[in-house]
Amino acid sequence: MSDEQAPELAARAAALLNDAESAVAGATDRDALAAVRARLVGKRGAVKDLQRAISALPKEARRAAGQSVNVVARQVQALIDARREALEAAAGDGPLDPTFDPTWPGAVSPRGSLHPVTLILDEIRAIFTRLGFDEVSGPEIEDAWHNFDALNIPAGHPARERSDQFYVEGDRLIRSQTSTVQIRVMETNEPPLRVFAPGRVYRPETVDATHLYAFHQVEGLMVGEDVTFVDLKGCLLTFVQSLFGPDVEIRFRPSYFPFTEVSAELDVRRADGEWMEVLGCGMVHPDVLTGVGYDAERYTGFAFGVGLERLAMRRWQLGDIRLLEENDVRFLSQFG
Amino acid sequence: MxxxxxxxxxxxxxxxxxxxxxxxxxxxxxxxxxxxxxxxxxxxxxxxxxxxxxxxxxxxxxxxxxAGLLGTTFVEPGVSLPELVDDALDVVVEADDLCPLYTARVVRGLTVGPSPDWLIRVLEGAGQRSVNNVVDITNFVLLECGHPLHAFDLGKLRGTRITARRGAGEHLTAIDGSKLEIANDEVVIADAEGPVALGGVMGGLDSEVGSDTTDIVLECALFDPLAIRATSRRHQLRSESSFRFERFVDPARAAWAADRAAALLVELGGATSVGPICAAGPGVAVHGARIELRTARVERVLGIPVPAAEICEVLSGLGLTTDQDSTPDVGVWRAPSWRPDLKTEVDLIEEVARRIGFGRIPVDVRIPVRPLQADPSRRVALRVRDRLAASGLRECCTAPFVGAGHLDIALFSDAPALQVENPMRADENLLRRSLIGPLLRVVRGNQDRGVATVRFFECASVYLRGARDDASDGATDQVPLASGVVTGSYPDAKGPVERVLDDLGVTDLVRIERGGPAPLRADRSATLWIGERRVGTIGELAPRTREALGIEADTAVFELFLNEFASSARLERPYVPVSRYPAVDRDLAVVLDESVTWARVASTVRSATGELLTAIEPLNVFRGPQIGAGRKSLALRMQLRASDRTLRGDEAEACVARVVTALESDLGGVLRA
Missing domain, CATH: 3.30.56.10 (Phenylalanyl-tRNA Synthetase; Chain B, domain 1)
Known part of the structure; x- marks a missing residue:
């Protein structure tokens, strides 16, 4: 008998406790637990083996070893007792189900979903509602006055050609921009005004990975006595920060639209460092204000238009805009 | 560019x-x-x-x-010509409106050959392939100053007179080989015998400059932009020339361009003599609007003050000239000839903003707050949309065009669909009258991709001819719909509709009557009414339509006319206190005529039980010989509860007895033991 036997005994005791924990937990009925109990604390059980081993230790080590083995023995007994109580309690619920698979799919009612363009629109709606803009809408079948003349797009302008504009019977057209709603709102309301108008627009574009011929825009308009480019920047910065996060990097770049002057594009810096065009905007052209009967000396305003499909493509990294019109269930089911 | x-x-x-x-x-x-x-x-x-x-x-x-933005100075190239020789051409314009200015000059003694390296290189940088020195020089001047030029081989022209006139249906083979017939609203450039160019668009093959050309006629003209655009579109011919003529070409540049080209022909083409510019036509007014700019107005639009001196610097830098009438408060400016877009005060304000940079304009939001104004019909539409998604339907977004045939479905109006005059595809020439057609196309698409069971909805507008009340002028109106297409039968489509009606608070207002329009099965469809207004339809798709569309699974659809719910919807409903007392269930089976609907049974039970009825549901329907032909046995379960006390057994039995009496007397029912 060497002196090293005392630590060895402590290690055996710890291993026994480990073994007991898994063996007891694995006993799923009373018979199994009885077998485990016999193996651990029966007359020929593992605990008895340990206790017998104590007597082989040097006399001065026996007291300490005996105490630690007894602690383990009590813990093992407690495990067995707790398990027995649990099994007896469960026994009242009938036989246990050995076929139960907790990973089996749950029972659910069919899940519906909203289209990604709708999800983006809801976000924009929330943002502009917070900014105090009222939601308005206008007809999709329009006349040339609202789609062109009132927007400073004169007869003969290429945008009016049949290659760029859908026409329907009866000298009407399907609007190519939601800016038509600006005109309709101003015709029937006096300033000050703050409105946004979501809607669908149509252009005879050849459909490809970045073009559809029916797509969605949100138009915005604010007119008042002291609305300036400062307000335009403030509102639209608030908008893109709300949509893309407060750290979004943006720039306003000069551009051209017949119905605004000063005109600009708002670009957002993408993750890859490139600038991406997000919306067109500008100060409402005085001719447009005059055309609806406003005093263009007294009132100024800004307007903007943003395409929703493009925003959805950026948000979800969609490589092909046609996904938004295919309505493939495997696509739709990925959205809320 | x-x-x-x-x-x-x-x-x-x-x-x-x-x-x-x-x-x-x-x-x-x-x-x-x-x-x-x-x-x-x-x-x-x-x-x-x-x-x-x-x-x-x-x-x-x-x-x-x-130039200024880059911290450099703009250097305009100088032109020096040799002394001109008296080598005149007879130039005539017979179509002043289409060709207000036509000039031509003779250049002789050329040696056609390769261009110098620098010219080949810069043309390549501008996307042009070098042809020969003469053609390259006309292209160079065009891309340099924006004024198109054309060179004819003088030796291939017949006679010494060049006429710009309206086309008369004559034929011309253009330089690119296309054969053109020139119409009356197009410009022909003709020599003594016939057309040599389609004015402003492309020269003729027969008078093209070739390697043996020595003498040329250099054309420098102005054409009407709209006419050039129409011509270019009609013939599907786009050239650098037509591209510019259909926009704007600065008339003040014309003589410079003709001189610049001639000087280069001498320098690079070995030309030995240059004739004078021979011109015809009424000419074009050189642009140069007089514009007053109030310094204070700049701040009214931009939101920040810009000092008069800085405004002056910006505008002068863009080539505007200031007038002696200018004051610090009001600048009087003259736009340069090349800026036809500068016409009014706001045009100059935009120039100021553009040049000082939008970055200098601060960001501020001064938005006054005020109460929200919710539009009831918009709230209804959003509620319907959310409820359909919550009922397990997936929202789709479909294009509004259909072709004649099975997809041109109309559930609300028999008026023919509106025609699109210039559709993208022949089978997309109609505006949809229902969302069901496009949704069925989506069903078919998913079926082809292996998805056999679908539940779709869409909320969008359709266009119904004369749907508006004041449609006497043949007007059209746009009607918002909420529609669904689900794999399954009538109840699968009715379930989501019930949820929507319940959520709108209109369940008790809606009457459901058997029968709906084609292409629904006449026997397994229904029309929904509120009062005398049709508000929706539900039904199973007729097998013939389903087969024609190649849809394999049984399919049911619904369509709701959202406008009809705007006034009747009750989105806010009062809270009804919950009873603290226990309920009792009572089941009944009653034999009824087939024609008695569940709605009539439920309504009869409801009036017989009064406030005690808290729920009623059908348990099953049984038909068979022991019941009799044309009759059915309906089992139902009622839940009875008093709001203020525990309902006693004898009260419940009395209530059931009233129900039985009512079913027998009102519906001809017979209680089944």
Missing amino acids: RISLEWLQRYLSDPVTVDDLCDRVTMAGFPVDDREQLPNGDWTLDVEVTWNRPDCQSHLGIAREV
């Missing part, structure tokens, strides 16, 4: 880098869509030029625009 960096550099006093150039051009309002370094070291930039800035369809225009 393709810009060569090397070329542009010729008009800038100091060297610029491609990065600086791209940045400044973009921030001046001309986004650089693409840039590429060529093997010869030059950079080629694809610059987007907006419709209002035709002056920037040239290297000189872009250089003038960005």
Whole structure:
């Protein structure tokens, strides 16, 4: 008998406790637990083996070893007792189900979903509602006055050609921009005004990975006595920060639209460092204000238009805009 | 517009880098869509030029625009011509409106050959392939100053008179080989015997400059923009010339362009004699609007003050000239000939904003708050949309065009669909009258991709001819619908509709009557009414339509007319206190005629039980010989509860007895033991 036997005994005791924990937990009925109990604390059980081993230790080590083995023995007994109580309690619920698979799919009612363009629109709606803009809408079948003349797009302008504009019977057209709603709102309301108008627009574009011929825009308009480019920047910065996060990097770049002057594009810096065009905007052209009967000396305003499909493509990294019109269930089911 | 960096550099006093150039051009309002370094070291930039800035369809225009922004000075090239020889041509314009100015000059003694390297290189940078020195020089001047030129081989022209006149249906083979018939609203350039060019668009093959050409006629003209655009579209011919003529060509540049080309023909083409510019036509007024700019107005639009001195510097830098009438409060300006877009005060304010940079304008939001104004019909539409998604339907977004045939479904109006006059595809020439057609197309698409069971909805507008009340003028109106298509039978479509009606608080207002329009099965469809207004329809798709569309599974649809719910919807409903007392269930089976609907049974039970009835549901229906032909046995369960006490057994039995009596007397029912 060497002196090293005392630590060895402590290690055996710890291993026994480990073994007991898994063996007891694995006993799923009373018979199994009885077998485990016999193996651990029966007359020929593992605990008895340990206790017998104590007597082989040097006399001065026996007291300490005996105490630690007894602690383990009590813990093992407690495990067995707790398990027995649990099994007896469960026994009242009938036989246990050995076929139960907790990973089996749950029972659910069919899940519906909203289209990604709708999800983006809801976000924009929330943002502009917070900014105090009222939601308005206008007809999709329009006349040339609202789609062109009132927007400073004169007869003969290429945008009016049949290659760029859908026409329907009866000298009407399907609007190519939601800016038509600006005109309709101003015709029937006096300033000050703050409105946004979501809607669908149509252009005879050849459909490809970045073009559809029916797509969605949100138009915005604010007119008042002291609305300036400062307000335009403030509102639209608030908008893109709300949509893309407060750290979004943006720039306003000069551009051209017949119905605004000063005109600009708002670009957002993408993750890859490139600038991406997000919306067109500008100060409402005085001719447009005059055309609806406003005093263009007294009132100024800004307007903007943003395409929703493009925003959805950026948000979800969609490589092909046609996904938004295919309505493939495997696509739709990925959205809320 | 393709810009060569090397070329542009010729008009800038100091060297610029491609990065600086791209940045400044973009921030001046001309986004650089693409840039590429060529093997010869030059950079080629694809610059987007907006419709209002035709002056920037040239290297000189872009250089003038960005020279100041790049910290350099714009250097306009000088032109020196040899003494002109008396070598006149007879030039006539017979179509003043289409061709207000036609000029031509004779240049002789040319040696046609390759262009010098620098010319080949800069043309390549601008996206042009070198042809020979004479053609290259006309292209160079066009891309330099924006004024198109054309060279005819004088030796191939017949006679000495050149006429610009309306076409008369004659034929011309253009340089690109296309055979053209020239119409009356197009310009023919003709020699003594016939057409030699389609004016402003393309020259004729027969008078093309070739390797043996020695003498040429150099054309420098102005054409009507709309006529050129129509001509170019009609013949599907687009050239650098037509592209510019259909926008704007600066009339003040015409003589310069003709001289510039002649000087280069002498310098690079060995020309020995240059004739005078021979002109005809009424001419075109040179642009140059007088514009007053109030210094205070700049701040009213931009929101920040810009000092008069700075405004002056900006506008002068863009080529505007100021008038002696100017004061610090009101500047009086004259726009340069190349800026037809500058017409009114706000045009100048935009120039100021553009040149000082939008970055200098601060960001501020001064938005007054006020109460929200919710539009009831919009709230209804949003509620319906959310409820359909919550009922397990997936929202789709479909295009509004259909072709005649099975997809041109109309559930609410028999009036024919509106025609699209210029559809993208022949089978998309109608505006949809129902959302069901496009949704069925989606069902078929998913079936083809292996998805057999679907539940779709869409909320969108359709267009119904004369749906508006004041439609006497044949007006059309747009009608918002909420529609669904589900795999399954009638109840699968009715379930989501019930949820919607319940959520709108209109369940008790809606009457459901058997029968709906084609292409629904006449026997397994229904129309929904509120009062005398049709508000929706539900039904199973007729097998013939389903087969025609190639849809394999049984399919049911619904369509709701959202406008009809705007006034009746009760989105806010009062809270009804919950009873603290227990309920009792009572089941009954009653034999009824087939024609008695569940709605009638439920309504009869409801009036017989009064306030005690808290729920009623059908348990099953049984038909068979023991019941009798044309009759059915219906089992139902009622839940009875008093709101203020525990319902006693004898009260419940009395209530059931009243129900039985009512079913027998009102519906001809017979209680089944």
